[in-house]
Amino acid sequence: MKNFLSGNEAVARGALEAGIKLAAAYPGTPSTEILENIADKFPSIYSQWSPNEKVAFEVGIGASLGGARTLVTMKHVGLNVAADPFMTFAYTGVGGGFVIVSADDPEMHSSQNEQDNRFYAKFAQIPFLEPSDSQESKDFVKLACEISEQFDTPVMLRMTTRISHSKGIVLEGEPIEPPAEGFKRDMNKYVMIPSNARKRHVVVAERLEKLQKYSEETELNFVEDNGSNIGIITGGIAYQYAKDNLPEVDYLKIGFGFPLPLNKIRKFVKSHKTTLIIEELEPYYEEQIKAAGINIDGKKYFSNLGELSPYKVALGLKEAGIIDQVTMAEFEPEQLFPRPPVLCPGCPHRAPFMALKKLKVPVTGDIGCYTLAVLPPLNIMDTCICMGASIGNAIGMEKVNPDENGTAAVIGDSTFLHSGITGLLDAVYNKSNITVVILDNRITAMTGGQHNPATGQTLMGEKTKEVNLIELCKALGVESVHEVDPYDYQATLDVLKTELKKPGPSVVITNKPCVLMPKRVMDKPYEVILDECNGCSACFRIGCPAISTSKELTKRNRPKAIIDPLLCTGCSVCAQICKPEAIVLVSEPAVVGK
Amino acid sequence: MKNDIKNVLIVGVGGQGVLLASEVLSETAMLVGLDIKKSEVHGMSQRGGVVTSHVKFGTKVYSPIIPYGQADIIVSFEQAEALRSIEWLKKNGLIATSRTRLVPPIASSGKFFYPDDPIAELKTKVSRVIALDADKIALELGNPRLVNILLLGVISGELGFDSTIWNDAIKKRVKPKFVDINLLAFAKGQELAKKSNTVSA
Ligand SMILES: Cc1ncc(C[n+]2csc(CCOP(=O)(O)OP(=O)(O)O)c2C)c(N)n1
Ligand code: SF4
Ligand code: SF4
Numbered sequence: 146m147k148n149f150l151s152g153n154e155a156v157a158r159g160a161l162e163a164g165i166k167l168a169a170a171y172p173g174t175p176s177t178e179i180l181e182n183i184a185d186k187f188p189s190i191y192s193q194w195s196p197n198e199k200v201a202f203e204v205g206i207g208a209s210l211g212g213a214r215t216l217v218t219m220k221h222v223g224l225n226v227a228a229d230p231f232m233t234f235a236y237t238g239v240g241g242g243f244v245i246v247s248a249d250d251p252e253m254h255s256s257q258n259e260q261d262n263r264f265y266a267k268f269a270q271i272p273f274l275e276p277s278d279s280q281e282s283k284d285f286v287k288l289a290c291e292i293s294e295q296f297d298t299p300v301m302l303r304m305t306t307r308i309s310h311s312k313g314i315v316l317e318g319e320p321i322e323p324p325a326e327g328f329k330r331d332m333n334k335y336v337m338i339p340s341n342a343r344k345r346h347v348v349v350a351e352r353l354e355k356l357q358k359y360s361e362e363t364e365l366n367f368v369e370d371n372g373s374n375i376g377i378i379t380g381g382i383a384y385q386y387a388k389d390n391l392p393e394v395d396y397l398k399i400g401f402g403f404p405l406p407l408n409k410i411r412k413f414v415k416s417h418k419t420t421l422i423i424e425e426l427e428p429y430y431e432e433q434i435k436a437a438g439i440n441i442d443g444k445k446y447f448s449n450l451g452e453l454s455p456y457k458v459a460l461g462l463k464e465a466g467i468i469d470q471v472t473m474a475e476f477e478p479e480q481l482f483p484r485p486p487v488l489c490p491g492c493p494h495r496a497p498f499m500a501l502k503k504l505k506v507p508v509t510g511d512i513g514c515y516t517l518a519v520l521p522p523l524n525i526m527d528t529c530i531c532m533g534a535s536i537g538n539a540i541g542m543e544k545v546n547p548d549e550n551g552t553a554a555v556i557g558d559s560t561f562l563h564s565g566i567t568g569l570l571d572a573v574y575n576k577s578n579i580t581v582v583i584l585d586n587r588i589t590a591m592t593g594g595q596h597n598p599a600t601g602q603t604l605m606g607e608k609t610k611e612v613n614l615i616e617l618c619k620a621l622g623v624e625s626v627h628e629v630d631p632y633d634y635q636a637t638l639d640v641l642k643t644e645l646k647k648p649g650p651s652v653v654i655t656n657k658p659c660v661l662m663p664k665r666v667m668d669k670p671y672e673v674i675l676d677e678c679n680g681c682s683a684c685f686r687i688g689c690p691a692i693s694t695s696k697e698l699t700k701r702n703r704p705k706a707i708i709d710p711l712l713c714t715g716c717s718v719c720a721q722i723c724k725p726e727a728i729v730l731v732s733e734p735a736v737v738g739k
Numbered sequence: 740m741k742n743d744i745k746n747v748l749i750v751g752v753g754g755q756g757v758l759l760a761s762e763v764l765s766e767t768a769m770l771v772g773l774d775i776k777k778s779e780v781h782g783m784s785q786r787g788g789v790v791t792s793h794v795k796f797g798t799k800v801y802s803p804i805i806p807y808g809q810a811d812i813i814v815s816f817e818q819a820e821a822l823r824s825i826e827w828l829k830k831n832g833l834i835a836t837s838r839t840r841l842v843p844p845i846a847s848s849g850k851f852f853y854p855d856d857p858i859a860e861l862k863t864k865v866s867r868v869i870a871l872d873a874d875k876i877a878l879e880l881g882n883p884r885l886v887n888i889l890l891l892g893v894i895s896g897e898l899g900f901d902s903t904i905w906n907d908a909i910k911k912r913v914k915p916k917f918v919d920i921n922l923l924a925f926a927k928g929q930e931l932a933k934k935s936n937t938v939s940a
Contacts (some may be wrong), residue, residue: 147768159767278776302913311778311803455806474807475832476825476864480849484752484820484843486786508748522848576769685847690787694847704847717745 150315152224152308155279156218156246156467157182158315159286160190164323166213166241168192169201171563172592174255175309176248180218181595186605194595196336197532197563198223209243209299210335211429212326214290221262222531226564229300230264235269235311236345237335238352240326242290247273248304250451250610251425255591257512257549259451260711261426264614266301266403270349272356272604274365275403277384278314287321288365288414296359302549303402305425307382322434337665345464357404365400366409375467376417378410378430378441383423384459390468405430407437412438421446421465443501487658488517490691491666491714493657497555498525499687499722502583506550506645509538511565513557514590514659522686524647526555539579540572544555547578551645559597562612568619572650573622580644581652584631585614587657592660619651625651636719660714669713670731671708677727678705684719684728692719741789742796745898746805748928750824751816756887759912760814761792765893769829776804787843789820790884798881811899814890817841817855818870825865830861834865835893835932837873837886838937869893876927888913892928893935902929 150158156179168190170180184192187432195201197220205217217227224231224247228395231245247265250256266273274289276282281303289300359376360366373394379387380399399405399414414420415617422431422443431443447453447463458469488495498518498578501508510526510576511534517524521527528538539554556565561583572579589595596602601611618626625647629640644651660666675695681704684692691714695707708719721727747764749772751757762775768775779792793805807826813834815821821836828834838858846853854860858870871893888909895905906922913921 147769149765149775300808307778307803310780311776313776313803314769314774382802385802389806392801406823460808472806472808474826475830476808476828479822479860481819481823482843482846482853484787484789485845486753486788487844489786514786521845521850522784526830610758685844688844690844693842693844717940 146317148315148317149312150279150283150311151281152179152276152282153178153310154182154302155186155283155315156302156304157319159283160216161187162283162318162320163287163290164214164321165216165243165286165290167205167208168216168218169195169204169208169216169655171195171198171223172589173198173223173248174592174597175250175306176218176220176246177592178309179246179338180604180650181537184606188605192424192604194597196353196598197440198227199230200583202227202234205243205722206230206234207239207243210240211242211328214288214323215241216246217244217329218248220256220631221247221249221260222256223660224262224265225431225531230448231265231336232269233342235271235336236342236349237614238348239293239299240328241323242293242583243299244289244293244302245299246302246304247695248306248309248534250306251308252504254306255281257529259426261429263303263402263429264427266303270353271298271403272296273299273303275303275381276308276400277381277398278308278421279315282295283315283317285400292324292359298352298356305382310583320569322690327404335720338715348502353404360401360404360406361408363401366406367398368413369396369398370409370410371395374418376413376420378413378420378425378434378696379423380464381425382431383425383453383454383458386453386455389455390459399430401735402429405433407434407439410434410439410693411439414441415558419467421467423447423453423461432657450496471599485520486517487520487688487690488514488523489660489688490712491660491716493586493655494518495523495657495687495689496631496637496718497582497641497655498523499718500641501525501555503638505647507548508541509535509542509552509554511535511554511556511560511586512591513560515555515557515584520688522688532560533568536565536568536572536579536581539581540568540575542575552579553580553582553641553645555584557590558583558585558587558599558614559595561614562598562716567654569618569623569650572581572622576647577650579650580641582641583614583652583654585654585656588659588662590659590662595658614654619656623650625654626654627652627653628656630657631655632716632718634718660716666714669714670710670715671717671720671728671729672710673708674727674729675705678707679725681724683722683724687719687722689719744795744800744808746795747794747812747894748805748810748827749792749794749814751790751792751887752820755790755816756884757790757792757816760796760887760891763888763905763912764794764909765796766912767905768780768794769906770805770904771900773797774800776800776803777842779920789823791824812894814894816873816886816890819853822857822861824852825861828865831867832865833867833869833894833897834861835871835890836861837890839869839874840888856904871931876922876931880924880927881920882917885921888921889928892925893932894933895925895929
């Protein structure tokens with residue numbers, strides 16, 4: 146059957162067809178929809194969200210050793226978190242076929258860096274496959290399982306945002322049912338004490354030689370002979386951009402990216418007058434090709450920064466003298482206001498940041514919707530490095546640079562459970578004087594609303610235990626743990642002010658859900674009484690998208706505020722900070738300060 | 740081969756139904772038997788950011804993204820976003836946009852300004868513009884969320900697919916209880932396009 150699928154939907158379909166038994170992940174753009182699709186469409190596969198990528202990977206190892214075909218997915222930076230099991234699993238090899246999806250994010254559409262994870266496969270000495278459209282995304286899952294079992298190695302399926310989130314036509318196949326092998330005890334292979342690991346490293350080196358041979362022979366690395374004297378070596382989405390520009394030259398398309406088919410490449414280069422490498426991000430092919438003594442260019446013409454595009458490839462081809470002309474835009478781009486993402490109207494994260502801003506303390510930050518507080522007009526967050534980093538950052542900063550008003554670390558519920566718990570343990574152990582604000586909106590919102598250990602529901606929709614964050618923090622040894630309603634601005638300000646001044650670590654946990662996920666929260670909206678509004682702009686500075694400037698001006702020509710009743714969730718935060726009490730519940734008396 | 744490809748860019752702001760519109764368009768092209776690719780970057784879109792969907796179809800489509808200056812049609816659900824997107828438009832390309840005005844908080848900050856009349860500016864540059872009070876028309880039809888399908892109706896004449904195929908695609912992609920009203924919105928869009936002399940200009 147033909148279907149129109151995104152790369153991620155196609156990987157999910159591929160998992161079904163390959164006979165995957167277990168799929169585990171922690172969400173992360175652009176990988177998230179793979180597991181969501183598996184859980185939604187193919188419940189015959191056991192799927193789960195783990196608290197973080199390392200655990201997901203380890204769950205996957207267990208399933209593979211248990212004899213089942215296994216899929217583990219994550220975004221590129223997730224593999225940093227899972228790098229420890231990843232590197233050593235490369236030594237032990239697998240039981241059932243094991244596929245690790247690394248979804249990279251060139252251009253950083255929703256990420257903190259654009260690391261090129263093809264190097265991870267080389268680093269661990271394991272093969273990786275790289276699809277260039279949805280059809281290949283599906284087909285490569287099964288191929289990866291077969292390669293994994295044939296060579297006794299985990300296999301990486303390397304996706305990028307454009308492959309994961311673009312749709313194309315996919316011809317679907319029939320699911321297979323691989324034989325269940327069960328767990329075969331083998332301590333020499335699976336227990337990596339040094340004496341065993343040394344022997345396994347030798348196996349890895351031998352395996353690499355076999356993989357090298359496979360890479361030269363496999364149809365995953367194919368030559369497209371159009372009788373041209375120009376040859377392009379490319380893979381992934383760059384292949385499509387190149388084909389758009391040069392449909393009729395010759396190609397060596399790399400689908401099996403480590404180890405590279407260097408002999409095939411050498412032959413291809415020899416048989417063409419000019420050969421170019423077109424690859425997105427780092428010179429991964431190029432370094433190895435040049436190291437093999439084959440002198441052709443790539444990054445000289447195509448930047449290693451950001452995403453490639455048909456346009457950027459055209460510019461590079463022109464510079465390389467392959468094409469004469471680049472079609473330029475007919476119309477000049479407009480310089481307009483930006484439209485950055487913002488915290489939603491009524492977002493429970495808003496008032497805690499207003500309070501922190503008022504208290505003028507250093508705020509180490511973390512990753513989630515709340516990171517948007519760094520943007521104007523809130524502009525409050527001093528660091529954002531990686532998930533869980535806020536707590537460690539605050540500890541270090543406070544040790545060398547204690548602030549008289551205190552030091553705050555801000556972290557979301559999913560992020561705290563992902564990698565914040567150990568940071569908090571450090572704060573207790575090392576007697577840190579920080580206040581950790583856990584913005585518990587009961588969902589993993591940034592990535593589109595996934596469940597986590599605090600929400601009481603599994604990926605497959607079963608009810609489960611909810612971790613109790615207050616008890617958890619207390620058990621770690623934090624003596625001062627407080628819960629606060631983030632819609633009560635004054636109460637939030639008060640508790641933060643007190644806790645920040647206290648010696649020793651303290652935790653403040655907010656207790657209102659995200660207004661978008663899993664359910665939309667909508668109460669009676671607020672409105673501005675124009676006669677009372679003095680144009681002070683205080684409400685503009687809290688960054689609620691429901692509030693904007695009206696056409697009405699004050700005597701001093703300052704615009705008055707207006708609230709869009711369709712967007713306002715009735716959270717009341719703006720009303721609480723409006724000095725002239727101009728913001729009131731629609732057709733009801735003012736509610737101020739609670 | 741390159742020339743038989745049609746490129747349609749759909750733009751709007753998070754929550755305006757850009758993705759449903761591009762799904763319906765893709766489904767139509769698929770029912771006709773064409774190759775299709777479609778690309779959008781989601782992630783931050785739910786938080787009021789710009790949403791852009793590239794749809795390409797023809798005998799054989801490689802890249803899922805439309806190069807600058809190559810869109811045959813731009814469909815926009817917000818007037819300033821229409822203006823922002825012209826970099827993609829082909830020389831004689833058509834822009835169909837709603838007059839919807841969504842002013843982001845940043846434009847209330849005093850640092851940035853939302854243009855007074857983005858459509859007037861658009862018309863000084865681009866010759867083929869259809870601008871509609873799509874919000875108002877959608878509301879008259881019974882649901883403000885119909886703007887996306889209404890605008891697909893407006894541009895449908897440009898693509899030459901049969902109305903019945905469009906309708907089949909809508910039936911396949913829209914939730915059953917909203918199918919009838921969406922078919923109505925689509926037909927309304929077609930009718931408005933016929934009245935508008937810009938299409939044939
Ligand atoms: C290692 C790693 N994994 C995944 C992500 C993707 N990611 C960014 S924020 C986030 C979760 C945010 O959830 P939460 O902390 O609850 O904050 P919320 O968005 O709900 O406010 C995820 C999964 C990432 N950036 N890094
Ligand atoms: S999705 Fe939820 S957590 Fe994210 S900004 Fe909106 S309300 Fe806040
Ligand atoms: S009450 Fe005020 S701050 Fe809250 S959603 Fe409505 S306009 Fe925004």
